[in-house]
Amino acid sequence: xxxxVAHSEVNPNTxxxxxxxxxxxxxxxxxxxxxxLLSIPFFSVPVAWTLxxxxxxxxxYVFLHAVKGTPFETPDQGKARLLTHWEQLDYxxxxxxxxxxxxxxxxxxxxxxxxxxxxxxxxxxxxxxxLLTVLIPKLPQLHGVRLFGINKY
Amino acid sequence: MANPSAVCNGHLHHQKQNNNLLKSGIYKKNGITKxxxxxxxxxxxLYKKTFIEHFEQAPMYVAVLTFLGFGVGTxxxxxxxxxxxxxxxxxxxxxxxxxxxxxxPLYQDFENFYTRNLYMRIRDNWNRPICSVPGPQFDLMERxxxxxxxxxxxxxxxxxxxxxxxSYNYLGFAETDVNALKTVTIELEKYGTxxxxxxxxxxxxxxxxxxxxxxxxFLGVEDAMVFGMGFATNSMNIPALVGKGCLILSDxxxxxxxxxGARLSGATIRIFKHNNMQSLEKLLRDAIIxxxxxxRRAWRKIIILVEGIYxxxxxxxxxxxxxxxxxxxxxxxxxxEAHSIGAVGATGRGVVEYFGMSPDDVDVLMGTFTKSFxxxxxxxxxxxxxxxxxxxxxxxxxxxTSMCPPVAEQIIRAMxxxxxxxxxxxxxxRVRQLGxxxxxxxxxxxxxxxxxxxxxDSPVVPLLLYMPGKIGAxxxxxxxxxxxxxxxxxxxxxxxxxxxxxxxxxAHTREMxxxxxxxLDELGDFLQLKxxxxxKSSHPELYEETRLEFED
Numbered sequence: 001x002x003x004x005v006a007h008s009e010v011n012p013n014t015x016x017x018x019x020x021x022x023x024x025x026x027x028x029x030x031x032x033x034x035x036x037l038l039s040i041p042f043f044s045v046p047v048a049w050t051l052x053x054x055x056x057x058x059x060x061y062v063f064l065h066a067v068k069g070t071p072f073e074t075p076d077q078g079k080a081r082l083l084t085h086w087e088q089l090d091y092x093x094x095x096x097x098x099x100x101x102x103x104x105x106x107x108x109x110x111x112x113x114x115x116x117x118x119x120x121x122x123x124x125x126x127x128x129x130x131l132l133t134v135l136i137p138k139l140p141q142l143h144g145v146r147l148f149g150i151n152k153y
Numbered sequence: 154m155a156n157p158s159a160v161c162n163g164h165l166h167h168q169k170q171n172n173n174l175l176k177s178g179i180y181k182k183n184g185i186t187k188x189x190x191x192x193x194x195x196x197x198x199l200y201k202k203t204f205i206e207h208f209e210q211a212p213m214y215v216a217v218l219t220f221l222g223f224g225v226g227t228x229x230x231x232x233x234x235x236x237x238x239x240x241x242x243x244x245x246x247x248x249x250x251x252x253x254x255x256x257x258p259l260y261q262d263f264e265n266f267y268t269r270n271l272y273m274r275i276r277d278n279w280n281r282p283i284c285s286v287p288g289p290q291f292d293l294m295e296r297x298x299x300x301x302x303x304x305x306x307x308x309x310x311x312x313x314x315x316x317x318x319x320s321y322n323y324l325g326f327a328e329t330d331v332n333a334l335k336t337v338t339i340e341l342e343k344y345g346t347x348x349x350x351x352x353x354x355x356x357x358x359x360x361x362x363x364x365x366x367x368x369x370x371f372l373g374v375e376d377a378m379v380f381g382m383g384f385a386t387n388s389m390n391i392p393a394l395v396g397k398g399c400l401i402l403s404d405x406x407x408x409x410x411x412x413x414g415a416r417l418s419g420a421t422i423r424i425f426k427h428n429n430m431q432s433l434e435k436l437l438r439d440a441i442i443x444x445x446x447x448x449r450r451a452w453r454k455i456i457i458l459v460e461g462i463y464x465x466x467x468x469x470x471x472x473x474x475x476x477x478x479x480x481x482x483x484x485x486x487x488x489x490e491a492h493s494i495g496a497v498g499a500t501g502r503g504v505v506e507y508f509g510m511s512p513d514d515v516d517v518l519m520g521t522f523t524k525s526f527x528x529x530x531x532x533x534x535x536x537x538x539x540x541x542x543x544x545x546x547x548x549x550x551x552x553x554t555s556m557c558p559p560v561a562e563q564i565i566r567a568m569x570x571x572x573x574x575x576x577x578x579x580x581x582x583r584v585r586q587l588g589x590x591x592x593x594x595x596x597x598x599x600x601x602x603x604x605x606x607x608x609x610d611s612p613v614v615p616l617l618l619y620m621p622g623k624i625g626a627x628x629x630x631x632x633x634x635x636x637x638x639x640x641x642x643x644x645x646x647x648x649x650x651x652x653x654x655x656x657x658x659x660a661h662t663r664e665m666x667x668x669x670x671x672x673l674d675e676l677g678d679f680l681q682l683k684x685x686x687x688x689k690s691s692h693p694e695l696y697e698e699t700r701l702e703f704e705d
Contacts, residue, residue: 006465021216
C-alpha cells in the first residue's frame, strides 16, 4: 500500500521526467560531460564530440531502456516491474512532452556531433549506430517489445 | 456561484478564469493564492474570511541541485551495489541461504535500491524510540550506530526534554496529568482494557452510546458512530457506502486510508488535482455527461472524497466552493477531518465551522480521535439514516472489535473539556492557544525567509528542504539542538519537494516555539534553507527593499 506516502500516485517514476527542472538538469549534465571530455588533452574536438554523443546515448540506453522496474516498491502489484523507465513514462501514454524532449535531444546531439566531426566516415558510422540504438526503442511500435527475448524478465 | 461556461438565457457566457476566481474572492499572484482584502465581506462571495495559501516554488537552481543530488546518490548506489556484488564490501542486508541460490528470487533487488542506498544512509532520523508521553516535550532513547545505520544499539541514556514538533498533539491532550485522567482511570478499573467483541455481537457498551451522542452533539449533526481505529474507519466504511457502478472523485493527495477504502469498494476512481475546484468541476461534468465508461449509463452515486487539512501540504480544503459544486451537480461529499477536527474553527469544530458553514452541507463527516483528542479511533457522523445504515452495513461493525472503554472515556473527557461541559474554559483556551501558536509560528517562519506550504491557519507546517542531503542534515542537527522533527522525502513526496513537517500544538509555550524558531534560524543560515523570494527577511540589510504589493 502507499503507506507513509502522501499522494495517490501509484508509480512516482511516471512523473519524474515531468518535474520542474529535470530537463534543465539533464541539459546541464550533458554540457558538463562535454566540457569534461573537451578538457582531456588527448582528445581532439571531433573525438570529444563523438565521445559525448556515444557516452550520452549509452547512458540513456542503460537508464531508460535497459533498467526495468522501479527503485522503490510500488503498490501496483508489479505492473511496472517488467517495464523500462521509458515505457513507464506517463503510464505508457505516447507523444507526451517529456517523450518528445528525450527523443529530440539525442537527435540534436547527433547534429552537433556530425557538424563538429566534419562528417568524417568513421565518426559518422559510430554516431549513427549509437543514435539508432537510442531512437529505435523510443518508437511507439516497440512499446513493450523485447527482441530475441533479451531483457524480458 | 456562476459557472464560467453555464448557458444562461440562451447565451453562452464564457467568462474568463479570473472573473470566476474574483467572484469567490480568491486570486493567484506570484504563485501565492490570496483572498481579496476588503473592509467588510460582501454578499456575493462564498468565503467569509480571506483564504490565503502558499505554494511557492523555489528558484530553478534549487531544483537542478536536487536532481543532481539524487543523481550522485544513484551513481554511488550503483557503485556500492557493484562492490557488494563482487565481495569488495560487506553485505549487511539479508541474503538467501546457499541452497536457495538457484531458486527464482523472491524479491527483485532493484526494487530495494532506493531503500538500500539512499534511505539507509539517513535512516537514523526515523523510528526513533521515545520513552515518555509525546506531549510538547518528550524523552528519546539515545541510539548510535556503528555500521552506518545498518544496525542500531542503545547506549542506555535518554535524551530528556526534547521539544516535540512532530506529534499530532494539536490541542495538547497527550498528557499524563493524574487529575485530568481521573475518569479514565476509573473506567479502566471498571471495564478493563479489551472488549473482545464486535459492535454487532456484544461489543456495544454504554460508553459507546454515550460517546456517540457526545460526538453528534459536538459536531451539530443527528447521529454518529465510532470505530476503534482511524485508518479502518475510512477503509471499512467507504466500501459500505459505495460499490460497483459508483464514481469516486478523490483528491490527488488523499491519505492512504481513503485510497484503500476507495479501491476496496470496487467503484471507479477518478483523481482531481489537489484542491483544484476547476479540475473537480470538469470531472463532474464529464461524469454526468458521459456516464459509466462503456455502457454510458448514469452513475449510481458520485461521491467526492476530500480531507479537511492535508497533512503533508498543510492546505485546507476549499469547502464553500466544494459544497456549491456538489449541490449543483448532486454529488455526495465525504469529508475526512482527521487533522482538522479540534484544530481549526473558532471552537475547534473543524473546517465546517472554520468556513462558517452548516454541517448539513456535508453528507458524511468523518474524523479521527488520534490527533486532537489524544486517543485512538475514528467516527463517522451525519444524518441518522446514514449512521443507521452504517451500523448494519459497515465492515468494521461486523468484523472489527469496537473501541475500548478507557480510550472512549479519554475522548469523552477531552470532548467535554473542548465543549466546556466540564465547567471550565480550558477547551476554548486550548483552541485559542493553538490558533495563536499557529499564526505566530507561520508568521515568524515567513519572515525568516523559509518556504512554507499551506494555509495560514493550518497547524501543520511543512518547511521545504528540497535536497536529499539536507533531509538527513536537518533532522540530525535539530536533534542535537534537542528538537525532534519529522522529515519526509521522495517517494512519499514529489521528487523535488522533500520537507520537514512541523505540527504546532496548543501545549507549546511561547518559549518553546521561540527556541525552535531560533534553532531554525541558525540552521537555515547554516544549511541555506531560506529560499523564499517573497517574504521580508529579518536581515533587511542583505536584501533590497522589494515589498510585495498587497492589493488593498
